[in-house]
Amino acid sequence: LSESYHNQSRDIWPGRGQHILAQYDAESVIVYQAYNGEIAEYAVQHKKFEGCPAFRMARMTWIKPNFMWMMYRSRWAGKPNQDHVLAIWLKRAAFERYLENALVKGSVRGFQGTVRLQWDPDHLYDGEPHPYRRAVQLGLRNIPTF
Numbered sequence: 001l002s003e004s005y006h007n008q009s010r011d012i013w014p015g016r017g018q019h020i021l022a023q024y025d026a027e028s029v030i031v032y033q034a035y036n037g038e039i040a041e042y043a044v045q046h047k048k049f050e051g052c053p054a055f056r057m058a059r060m061t062w063i064k065p066n067f068m069w070m071m072y073r074s075r076w077a078g079k080p081n082q083d084h085v086l087a088i089w090l091k092r093a094a095f096e097r098y099l100e101n102a103l104v105k106g107s108v109r110g111f112q113g114t115v116r117l118q119w120d121p122d123h124l125y126d127g128e129p130h131p132y133r134r135a136v137q138l139g140l141r142n143i144p145t146f
Helices: 003-011 037-046 067-073 092-101
Strands: 017-019 028-035 061-063 084-091 114-123 129-141
Touching: 028 037, 028 061, 028 067, 028 092, 037 084, 067 084, 067 114, 067 129, 084 092, 092 114, 092 129
Parallel strands: 017 129
Antiparallel strands: 028 084, 061 129, 114 129
């Protein structure tokens, strides 16, 4: 990775605690997800997951706004069924709604689907876990669209 990424992660990003480190603008947040080739190719071609025979909405899928955590988790896109990493431009309002309705455990009444929030070790530019900083990942199940 570039020297500027390393410097930014060391000098600018928070050193401790739970943080959402993401690329975003007023309209969207980039989240990352790893899929097998069939799901990834369908999503790229159709700009959606729904309709892909291999994609199951009832299965929890984990999105991560932190690229390094996604790459570490997918073993640098070498893990079986996680060999295609997608950058997904998620509407910011949807991302914020998921955070508002996310659970560490249990369920939220009146919210369609399930969103789980989990804090995991963030990862440094070399792939090693950060000793003090936690990165968010969101598990989505039965969410009609994201």
